[in-house]
Amino acid sequence: MRRLPLSLLVGGAITALFVAAAILSRFWTPVDPTAINIPSRLKPPGPGGLLGADHFGRDEASMIMAGAWTSLSIAFSGVFIGGICGTALGTAAAALRGRFEAVVMRVNDVIFAFPPVLSALLLAAVLGGGPITTITAIALFMVPVFARVTRGAALQIAARDYILAARMAGKSGIRITVEHVIPNIAAQIIVQFAIQTGLAILTEAGLSFLGLGVSPPTPSWGRMLAEAQTYLSAAPHMALAPGLAISLAVLGLNLLGDGLGEMTDPRRRSSR
Amino acid sequence: MAQAAGISQHGKGAPARLARRFVFLLASLLAVSFVIFAVMAAVPGDPAEIMLGTSAAPDTLAALRHQLGLDQPFLLRYLDWLFGVLTGDLGNSYTYSTPVAVLIGERLAVTLPLAGLAILLSLAISVPLGVLAAARPNGPIDLLAALFAQIGIAVPNFWIGLLLILGVALTFGWFPAGGFPGWEAGFLPALNALVLPAIALAIPQAAVLTRVTRTAVIELIGEDFVRTARAKGATPAYALWRHVVPNALIPVVTMLGLQISVLIAGTVLVENVFALPGMGTLAYSALAQRDLIVVQNVALFFAALVMGLNFAVDALYAVIDPRLRR
Numbered sequence: 001m002r003r004l005p006l007s008l009l010v011g012g013a014i015t016a017l018f019v020a021a022a023i024l025s026r027f028w029t030p031v032d033p034t035a036i037n038i039p040s041r042l043k044p045p046g047p048g049g050l051l052g053a054d055h056f057g058r059d060e061a062s063m064i065m066a067g068a069w070t071s072l073s074i075a076f077s078g079v080f081i082g083g084i085c086g087t088a089l090g091t092a093a094a095a096l097r098g099r100f101e102a103v104v105m106r107v108n109d110v111i112f113a114f115p116p117v118l119s120a121l122l123l124a125a126v127l128g129g130g131p132i133t134t135i136t137a138i139a140l141f142m143v144p145v146f147a148r149v150t151r152g153a154a155l156q157i158a159a160r161d162y163i164l165a166a167r168m169a170g171k172s173g174i175r176i177t178v179e180h181v182i183p184n185i186a187a188q189i190i191v192q193f194a195i196q197t198g199l200a201i202l203t204e205a206g207l208s209f210l211g212l213g214v215s216p217p218t219p220s221w222g223r224m225l226a227e228a229q230t231y232l233s234a235a236p237h238m239a240l241a242p243g244l245a246i247s248l249a250v251l252g253l254n255l256l257g258d259g260l261g262e263m264t265d266p267r268r269r270s271s272r
Numbered sequence: 273m274a275q276a277a278g279i280s281q282h283g284k285g286a287p288a289r290l291a292r293r294f295v296f297l298l299a300s301l302l303a304v305s306f307v308i309f310a311v312m313a314a315v316p317g318d319p320a321e322i323m324l325g326t327s328a329a330p331d332t333l334a335a336l337r338h339q340l341g342l343d344q345p346f347l348l349r350y351l352d353w354l355f356g357v358l359t360g361d362l363g364n365s366y367t368y369s370t371p372v373a374v375l376i377g378e379r380l381a382v383t384l385p386l387a388g389l390a391i392l393l394s395l396a397i398s399v400p401l402g403v404l405a406a407a408r409p410n411g412p413i414d415l416l417a418a419l420f421a422q423i424g425i426a427v428p429n430f431w432i433g434l435l436l437i438l439g440v441a442l443t444f445g446w447f448p449a450g451g452f453p454g455w456e457a458g459f460l461p462a463l464n465a466l467v468l469p470a471i472a473l474a475i476p477q478a479a480v481l482t483r484v485t486r487t488a489v490i491e492l493i494g495e496d497f498v499r500t501a502r503a504k505g506a507t508p509a510y511a512l513w514r515h516v517v518p519n520a521l522i523p524v525v526t527m528l529g530l531q532i533s534v535l536i537a538g539t540v541l542v543e544n545v546f547a548l549p550g551m552g553t554l555a556y557s558a559l560a561q562r563d564l565i566v567v568q569n570v571a572l573f574f575a576a577l578v579m580g581l582n583f584a585v586d587a588l589y590a591v592i593d594p595r596l597r598r
Contacts, residue, residue: 110300113578115537118555122308122571125315125559202428206541209430210556229434229545236438243431250426 008259014252015194018245022068029062034217042235052237054227060238063219064245070220071249074213075200078135082142083193089143090150091181094158095173105151108144116141116203120212129212137207138200149192153185187264191257198253205246221246290587297583304575305357309350312568318342322562323366357572367563375554375566376573382452383539383550386466390473390535391528397478399524402485403517409490417482424479429538433472433545441468450547469546473538477531484527488520522589529585533578 025033030050037057045052051060089108093101120137127133157163158181166176182189207213208222216223221242228238320336321328337343341352356362362372405417441449447468455462492498493516501511540552547553551570558566 106296106300110304110579113300113304113533113575113582115533117537117540118533118571118574121540121555121559122311122567125562125564125567126311198426202426205428206430206537209428209541210544225431225434229437232434232438233442239431239434239438243428243434246431247423247427251422254422254426 005259005262007255008263011194011252011255011257011259014248015256018068018072018249018252021065022072025062025065025069029059029065031059031062033058033062033066033219035059042231042238044235044237051241052235054224054238055231055235060224060241063224064221064241066219067221067224067242067245068249070208070214070218071201071204071246072197074131074134074204075138075197078138078204079142079193079197079200081135082139083146083189083196085139086143086146086148087150087182087189090147090152091154091177091185093147094151094154095177095181101151104147108147111140112144114141116200117206117210120203120207124212129207129215131214134204134207134213138203141203142196142200145196146189146192149188150185153188154181157181157184187260191261191264194253194257194260198250198257201246201250201253293583293586297579300579301576304579305354305572306350308568308571308575309353312564313346313349315562315564317562319366319562319564353568357569362569363565365558365563365566367558367561367566372566372569376551376569379549379551379554381455382466382548383543383552385463386470386473386543386548386550387535387539389463389466389470390477390538393470393474394477394481395524395528397474398481399485399517399521401478402482402524403489403512403520405482406486406489406493407512414486417486421479421483424475424482427476428541429472429476430541430545432475433469433542436468436472437545450545452548465546465548469542469548472542472545473535476538477528477535480531481524481527484523485520488523489516492516492519525585525588529582532581536574536578 031037035058037053037059040049040053040057042055043049043053043057045060049059049061051064053059054063089104093104116137119140120133123133123137127136154177163176163180166180171179204213204220205222205225208220209226211223211226213222214220224242225239228235228242231238318333318337319340320333320342324333324336334343341349344352353363360373362376364370365372365375368375401413401417401420405411405414408414437449441447448465449468452465453461489512493512498511498515501515502508506514539550540556542548543550543552544556551574555567555570555574558564558570
């Protein structure tokens, strides 16, 4: 067996760490992340509080753990929903070609011009802030991303002999897509999934930073940073841990995606 | 310099393709304006009530609704807005009671220089770094560039902003930690206020562009035209900067175009961190105050800007791609 790419190992380890912290936080955190404890207000990191405490004396480390759940679950849901819709549209466009393909790809171009932060601002006007708004905004943006990738990959597969064979065997376009095309582009979809989940974490954090994410007291990394800004000179530690958590989680997923890509596509090894 | 077949093929198709793209641009903008208007019309709450407060008399409310045109049917209101947009009349802000066009103009004087500065900075970092990394793959600069690219993409721009305030503004006092004195306070003080936010915006962009530059240069370095230049006596450095880099800029500009929407979205966050009175904070505060007419116009403006710039990038190919020139 070939040696696994380094990026896959490092990225996989970081991602596993965050997933484990997120799941663990549902059952256990060092301290209740919502427990207010005024005596340890703005306490810097030290014994009793690994990452210190915030302006309500809440334990930063516990909030980071609970924030991992918020961040990962919202990012994952958004990418999952958008990824499925985008994959369906992309593979359908590749299978049907013609006018359907043209319309799908054009509409995708238009949606792609709306970054999630902007569509979330619009959506927030109607729905108010919150996880549904965030997930919808992320999912909406993911549709064109996945449609483009899967259409391109599916078109390449469609030229292969075994697709021709399946067609000559009388299989319908939908059946060929489900039975032959999607399994063969699954690797590319999974790579995108990892990388896009990382980007979605950035989006979720940004929206929470603006106050459009989950509502308090549910911990979220973005809102922790927004609160840290008020106490920037008095308690700089408040600004460090959440930012590091976001960056590391995104870095982990990016490396994981790169590593998976390298493993499944040997040509990418030389060009990193 | 390039294959002869490529020249004639591109040369003929480009203007027609651009014209088609332009028609599509207009059609998309029309569609986007309708979606934005429909979404805003679905927002619960009555603008007249927001302006006058819930205690206002019903007939006053009705009068204001009539004045704002809110008693008109949906389609008529849409067409009215669209006609206004085309003639430069975007309506009046519910909360500021100033014309929205004036508000947007004031805010653009912050956001456009900010975005421009961020683009310049990101190119100034990424192009040299990417080229030097590609010149010696797996060398120390290449590893540094790879590290920068990975970390830069992962770090949220608003956190970079906070760190810059903490590490540069509050510690050394070199640049203001936030706020904007206005251009009337003088060019340098105004520019100073934009430096840190521009760096925060530029770093993630530069990370993406460094990768693109590196890949493009590595691909081009092995091309025939580079070997020809070398055979004619060009030094490696001359061949690199004179022949490879100009061609490598094509994918860089493409990526820059695709990243414009990310950059615009980034301004919403970074302006918030630095309390800059730009388009991002305008959209955000208008949303908080339910000043929907402002939200609606700003959203359309952002969409038009992103789509227009993407179109411009497409048109720019004709200028920078040596094969498409002529």
